[in-house]
Structure formats: C-alpha cells, structure tokens
Amino acid sequence: MSTIDEFPFMEDxxxxxxKRVKQLRVSNGYSQEKLAEISDLDRTYIPSIEAGRRNFSLEIINKLPKAFEIEMHQLFE
Structure with missing residues (x-):
C-alpha cells in the first residue's frame, strides 16, 4: 500500500x-465562518482546507465554486 510520503506532489x-481557497475567500471579503455557511460546510473544515491539511472530496470541490459564484475551472487557476 502506498503512503503520502511516496507521492510528495499530493501534499503540494x-x-x-x-492557498487558492483562502485567496478567493479573502478577495470576496468572507470570513472562514461565512464561507462555511454559504458553502454548507462545517466551520472547522475551512481552516484545515486553507492550511493544506484536509483531504477534500469531489463534493467539496463542487460546493466551493458555487459559494464564490465562479466557474469550477476558476477554482484551480
């Protein structure tokens, strides 16, 4: 079985x-709590995403662009 240490690019x-989520959140004037509220996520989830500690699902990736009112591809720019 593979570990994250074998795939350092995953951490990146x-x-x-x-970093992108934080950039979008700040540029939209949202607090972490506000972003959690409008994206229907637990308020403790946003800081761990922004810190790069959270493994996020496709469901999360789908919720965030809607909260920022952007297209999916813009989340990855």
Missing part, C-alpha cells in the same frame, strides 16, 4: 488548493 496539491 492540498497546499496549493488551500
């Missing part, structure tokens, strides 16, 4: 995604 994906 989580960290980069978290």
């Amino acid at each position: 994906i989580k960290v980069n995604f978290g």
Whole structure:
C-alpha cells in the first residue's frame, strides 16, 4: 500500500488548493465562518482546507465554486 510520503506532489496539491481557497475567500471579503455557511460546510473544515491539511472530496470541490459564484475551472487557476 502506498503512503503520502511516496507521492510528495499530493501534499503540494492540498497546499496549493488551500492557498487558492483562502485567496478567493479573502478577495470576496468572507470570513472562514461565512464561507462555511454559504458553502454548507462545517466551520472547522475551512481552516484545515486553507492550511493544506484536509483531504477534500469531489463534493467539496463542487460546493466551493458555487459559494464564490465562479466557474469550477476558476477554482484551480
């Protein structure tokens, strides 16, 4: 079985995604609590995404662009 240590790029994906979420959140003037509310996520989930500590699902990836009122591809730019 593989571990995350064998795939260091996976950590970069989580960290980069978290940075993008934070960038969008701040540029929209949302607190972490507000983003959690409008994206229908637990308020403790947002800080762990932004810090790159959370493995996020496709369901989460689908909720965030809706909260920011952007297209899915813009979440990854």
